Amino acid sequence: MYSLTEGAIQKIMNGVDVDKPIIQFLGHKKLSSSTNTERYRLLISDGVQINSFTMLATQLNNLITENKMTEFSICQISRYTISKVNNNGQQKGVMVILGIEVIVPGSEVQKQIGNPTQYEAGASSKPEAVKTEKIIPPSSSSLTSGKASSNSMNTTVNGSQIITVPIISLSPYQNRWTIKVRVSNKSDIRHWNNSRGEGKLFSMDLVDESGEIRCTAFKNECDKFYEMIEIGKVYYISRAQLKPANKQFNNLKNDYEMTLSADSEVVPCHEEMTDIPMIKYDFIPISSIEQKNKDEIIDILGIVKTANDVQELTSRATQRQLKKRDISIVDESSTAVTLTLWGTQAEQFDGSNNPVLAIKGARIGEFNGAKNLSTISSTVLQIDPDLPEAHKLSGWYNTIGQKEEMKQLSKSSGGDMNAPWLTIKEAKDLQFGHPGQPHTFMTKATISLVRAANCIYKACPNEGCKKKVIDQDNGMYNCEKCQTEYPNFKYRLLASTNFVDWSGNQWATAFNDEAEKMLSWTAQELGELKDNDPNEFQRRLSDCAYKSFMVKIRVRQETYMDETRLKAVIVSVTPIDYIAYSAHLIKKLKEIADIGKA
Known part of the structure; x- marks a missing residue:
């Protein structure tokens, strides 16, 4: 007989902290999205009630796509948060699952446990067995003391406690929140001048253990925060504005993006935060680039096989002098592709000793019917990153890869490294x-x-x-x-x-x-x-x-x-x-x- 945490759904949806509840997964639905990000709505049961207002954090999508969590599976939720969404004009609570483990596969259970009924918001709960915690996400200038439940994170700063929420739980329907995030990338300051005026901006990519989001600062906020923000550092950010992400310029896997305003606050976090990753990658093998579309943005892990010197050329559109460097990268699929670096990245790059490159946000291009890659302004390039996949790739190349004949995805444009060997x-x-x-x-x-x-x-x-x-x-x-x-x-x-x-x-x-x-x-x-x-x-x-x-x-x-x-x-x-x-x-x-x- 399988035991579930009966009554957990009602307690959780009423703000009661339930520690690692055990539930049954009954099904899922793929949601439509304006982005390429897949999101799944879950149907879960605690044996007493069923909740269909449950979302799976995108970093856990593989549980669905790889059939690791199938119908009737018994699961234990290790971390969750409650978010608000607009449902037909009304604010509705949604449980966002940030951590979950399959205890018993559905193939073994093969049936629904109990006779649960549909959960309805507003029903009374019995929280005697579990202590209720009031969660008030404060700004950094008005820090609230109190204990956070498992759906938030609790940090003490200068004697006061900041309660933060994960990136995945943010939506435009929330007004008060604080996130604790690492800056994984920061652009240069860019200037514009058009019929509506002139100004400047910079953007940064923010990441925590639940997801990632783009944040942009314009004009005064650009001046205020640019020098303060450092790549790799962790910050508390509150009172920024959220809006749907413009996927023409934003390739992060989030339906929303942030804009800093005059009310926004950014406070450095001086703790050692090893649980917040530097950058969230979604690597694909180089061999799969051949099936991808031109202008797609992808993450790639490769090792440098050859590197050209820096070349100078003049932009036809702007007549500006540009600098580029073409390098050939390979991976365990025994496939090579040409990656073009631009500007400072091209000038400073050292391709000696065959470094491993982790590339986030490279753009796929085409030349003579063949595929290549190019960095863009938002591309993040890590050389010899401390990642398990990078260490594995380096070991493969040093023992096997450097002696293998590679399939070339890219063709020569008259000057790249994929030139034929001839006498x-x-x-x-x-x-x-x-x-x-x-x-x-x-x-x-x-x-x-x-x-x-x-x-x-x-x-x-x-x-x-x-x-x-x-x-x-x-x-x-x-x-x-x-x-x-x-x-x-x-x-x-x-x-x-x-x-x-x-x-x-x-x-x-x-x-x-x-x-x-x-x-x-x-x-x-x-x-x-x-x-x-x-x-x-x-x-x-x-x-x-x-x-x-x-x-x-x-x-x-x-x-x-x-x-x-x-x-x-x-x-x-x-x-x-x-x-x-x-x-x-x-x-x-x-x-x-x-x-x-x-």
Whole structure:
């Protein structure tokens, strides 16, 4: 015979704290939502009454989707809260289950226990057996002392108690509440100027053990709270305004979002809060990206296999200078995808030593019918996070993954790392660069010669400008692009290099950063030598001869002065990765020997 906590439903709905009640799950209904977030309404029984105004917290959805909690299951509720919703113009109490465990599966019970009747709000309860607690969610300026029931959290601050509610229980029909949350992400301050005026804003993502929510601060509140808010810190937040989430800009799994107002209060929490996660992830395998739609926002866990250098480009829409870095990430599905980092993330990223990346909120893109990923302003990037999944992925890569051949989801756009391995002769035979379409290929090649003539020049010192300056012979240098004269300049390399492999040779231009890697000297050092010690300058150029690298070369057809010719540019120069190169050679040997074909 199975025993339930009889009378628990009526006590809970009347504000009485019931410790870990045992109930029977009788069914569920999937609710319609304006977002992609699935929410489930439950039908539960305590053997005496049935309550259909019960919700399952979204982080527990797997109990339904994976059939872990089936009809007639006996369950124990470890944590819950009571929220108010608008039901046909009336405020109705809803029990939100935040923690529940299946004790006996429904397949074993196979029937409804007792003859319960439908619970009706307003019926009297008998709370003698359980102490009733009055829950008053206070603001930080009017802290209320009292004990919180299991549906809230109780914290003492400066001798007073703050009673907080979980994110999952928030709704626009509540006026007074306090949440205790961790800031998992904070945007830069963004400015706008349109026909309705001008202003600024920043947004932050908040998380607790029950869920997540976006919070935005405008104008005065932006000034008031921006410097105070730190990513990773925990805060008490009260008296913010709630509204339906705008899913055009908000990809968090919550139907609502918050806006800070003049009445809002944000108070730092100085306790050690290990129970509040840093970031809530919903990882999917890289292999499943292929079936996803363009512009979908997803969470991905991957390990960096290769990383390109930072590239600079100009936005067609705004003409602003942008910086990007393409990296290739893989996971245990033996699939690779290109992830593009932008701005500061691109500049500061270090892809050496194959770090694990936890990426929250990456956007799926398409190029040439293939999928890729890109960060956006709200994307959160964690490098080598302390997550069980990350440690498992790292172990897989170090023992198995780095030797496996990966399926590539992304195609080359002329400069990313998924360029084919070719010899110099193979690239020429394939007519790479004809007729005007750029092609990129990867090869293992050796430097034969670097031309000394015109390999270094005096450039504009303005950050982002690489234009050659004109010496005015009066101690000033003129930049025609910036239309400014400067008292100084900076050296930049433009090295015309001849690369050779066993099949042939290829002249290609290495710009400053890649040229410095080849020559093992900076442009500034070489420029000063060229001016002061030409013989030593020539010797250092000669020193790089016969050094071998993994070289990525982009070839395209260009027309100059009515003459059409092929121009080759060095996209990247890296030390030889013998594991990757050996994997390529093994693959080629298998193709030659017809191994693995039916």
